[in-house]
Amino acid sequence: MSIKTSLTQRLGIDLPLIQGPMNGVSTIDLAVAVCEAEGLGSLAAAILSPAAMREQIAQLRSRTTRPFAVNLFVLGAPQVDEAQVLRAREWLAPFWRELGVAEELPSQWGQDFPAQFEVLVEAAPPVASFTFGILSAEQIERLHARGTFVIGTATTLAEGRAWVEVGADAVCAQATEAGGHRGTFLVPFDDALIGGFALYRQMAAALAVPVIAAGGIMDGQGIAAALTLGAQAAQLGTAFIACPESSAPPAWKHAVMHASADSTRLTRAYSGRPARGIVNPFMQAMQAHEAELPPYPVQNALTSPLRRAAAKAERADLLALFAGQNAPLARALPAAELVGVLGRETAAVLRAGAALLG
Amino acid sequence: MSIKTSLTQRLGIDLPLIQGPMNGVSTIDLAVAVCEAEGLGSLAAAILSPAAMREQIAQLRSRTTRPFAVNLFVLGAPQVDEAQVLRAREWLAPFWRELGVAEELPSQWGQDFPAQFEVLVEAAPPVASFTFGILSAEQIERLHARGTFVIGTATTLAEGRAWVEVGADAVCAQATEAGGHRGTFLVPFDDALIGGFALYRQMAAALAVPVIAAGGIMDGQGIAAALTLGAQAAQLGTAFIACPESSAPPAWKHAVMHASADSTRLTRAYSGRPARGIVNPFMQAMQAHEAELPPYPVQNALTSPLRRAAAKAERADLLALFAGQNAPLARALPAAELVGVLGRETAAVLRAGAALLG
Secondary structure (H helix, E strand, C coil), X not given: CCECCHHHHHHCCCCCEEECCCCCCCCHHHHHHHHHCCCEEEEECCCCCHHHHHHHHHHHHHHCCCXXXXXXXXXXXXXXXXXXXXXXXXXXXXXXXXXXXXXXXXCCCCXXXXXXXXXXXXXXXXXXXXXXXXXXXXXXXXHHHCCXXXXXXXXXXXXXXXXXXXXXXXXXXXXXXCCEECCCCCCCHHHHCCCXXXXXXXXXXXXXXXXXXXCCCCCHHHHHHHHHCCXXXXXXXXXXXXXXCCCCCHHHHHHHHCCCCCCEEEECCCCCCCEEEECCHHHHHHHHHHHHCCCCCHHHHHHHHHHHHHHHCCCCCCCCCEXXXXXHHCCCCCHXXXXXXXXXXXXXXXXXXXXXXX | CCECCHHHHHHCCCCCEEECCCCCCCCHHHHHHHHXXXXXXXXXXXXXXXXXXXXXXXXXXXXXXXXXXXXXXXXCCXXXXXXXXXXXXXXXXXXXXXXXXCCCCCCCCCCCHHHHHHHHHHHCCCEEEXXXXXXXXXXXXXXXXXXXXXXXXXXXXXXXXXXXXXXXXXXXEECCCCCEECCCCCCCHHHHCCCHHHHHHHHHHHCCCCEEEECCCCCHHHHHHHHHCCCCEEEECHHHCCCCCCCCCHHHHHHHHCCCXXXXXXXXXXXXXXXXXXXXXXXXXXXXXXXXXXXXXXXXXXXXXXXXXXXXXXXXXXXXXXXXXXXXXXXXXXXXXXXXXXXXXXXXXXXXXXXXXX
16 A cells, blocks of 8 residues: 655655654664655664764664665754753752662763764765754755755744755654654744644645644544645654654653643753653653753753663653653554554545545 | 535535634624535624624524524623722723823623523524533533534533533534634643644544534645544634625734734733734733733723724734734635635545545
8 A cells, every 4th residue: 555645756655654753762673663664764863972873874774675764953062051050950959869869960961963964974864854953055965965865844934944945855844733842943932833734734835845744643634634734744753652662661651642632741841942741740840940941952961861760760750751742642553563554544534535525 | 515524414514614703803794605605604792792692693694594603702700800900901001192092991891691691592593602611511401402503612622521521512622723712711721722633633533522623724725634633624713804704904804914823822911811813012012911911801801992992093013913823824705705715625635635545
């Protein structure tokens, strides 16, 4: 079975379905399973060192002959304000005490994006996707020269237009429904919480490149609706969190399977950058400090060891439970099976739509 | 042409399309045009006195034999705090001065909902829709006894379930994309800003009654996408603001036609209840006082004369420019023509979806 759009034909995939890159969820097994099932698997490379990136891309390539994507965060050098860091450490101290382990400090604030980008150009994956910021036309030309298809993430129509202007081949439209970090880069985060019915439709109507719908899509009905609005593919993240191939801790998987549509909220508590996750005690306790937390990646580096310790202790109250507003529709199926189900559902829904005409 | 769902068959309409009730936009002409074009027209009766309601329902009935809806806000008695009112009047004073007219005080705080409800039961319109709160099972039984089909507005799945429990015949799912007042009644407003891809899909999957999708739907692609997610009809409000039959002041129509997806925001500035509108200087100036403004309908009563004066003076900076996130896709067509276009677009999109299958 196949569902054809101009984007699937250009990418050489049979289903208009991209597995969203997610730090803490994404594994090579997950990406391979999606690729082999005819979707586009993604590697979340943003938190990998250049060496680890090179190694993982090589591994992925050795396990599938099908196209795949590698995702990076477009970031400048970390902005470290020592006083802000000290305050954040004080706010985090009670959680270390609660876990009964000594505070562990990060070994580095974040990855070096220019070095990651060099590895990406050299590795030349079939597809590279970007979020948090925007590339220059020169950077995109370097990827194009290596045959890499470039996807930029946008949360407003203006951001989508900016990506088209620098030469992106497709735009991933991240709606307010989406779980995890917001990709907003041109306006305040609060001004870019646009629902999929508005964002996907406006981007598809206005942009000269294919649009990928990301946010609130969990099943064939969602994929078919995104195509109906004019998107050329759907990117599903939360739908894959509960898969056995996902590296999310069991407590995160459990929270996703038991969420409701109003149980998520945007928070800076975990990383310093607004991200959608299921509300838990850590998020609530940090809410009062939201405005004063260090920016990404500094807060992310400060909480990473804490979250690792919390995962080991199976403490869902201290984990980052990133998830989208449609989390309740998650299914804990093996990824290949899930992709098969999604493809069949999408086809059935598209067929049923035509049957409404009297 | 017709597009059949279980709801269109139950209501006796040919298109799965409801014109959203909007105070300041809704006219009898608009409702009649939509009804005669095979959609479901709505009368926004919430701000009408019981006598005016009776009169307008009679007029509407005399002009169409097709089904129509009447909408009310479910409200208790106004909560008037004199100190809060005085403060709000002080904040509004500069705008009166700017308009160069003397402050005009409201003649009443709001309509008497129980009295409006009695008129509704007596008038027995084919359809009655409600927002802001929830009816009792007894109230719904009284409407059912008169043959009226009851639609309740919900912004979370829990609110949808509550409406089903009291006996509503259908639930209108109001997504975050929607323009105008939020219908939230069970949780804080900020916890109920759920995008259509999540809200429509979850309600359609979980509720035992038909779901009407409301928010971000402006064209046939949007209607078809809502049906694809499992909704039985779409309710379009913003799409009708610029129609010649709408009573919106020209400045409001102009703002809708020139909006972008990120030009709307939620505000309590106009009415005391969160509503989505296009950001303008009045909204920005009042932002600092958002938390201290009187609740609906008190703030609404205080700003109503100001907005009437602003409309007369063609001052878009002081008008309530309520609109949804998909406002940029508005078309200034006569309502009957717009409904015809919407029907043809929906049919074409449903047909095209099936053609993607390879």
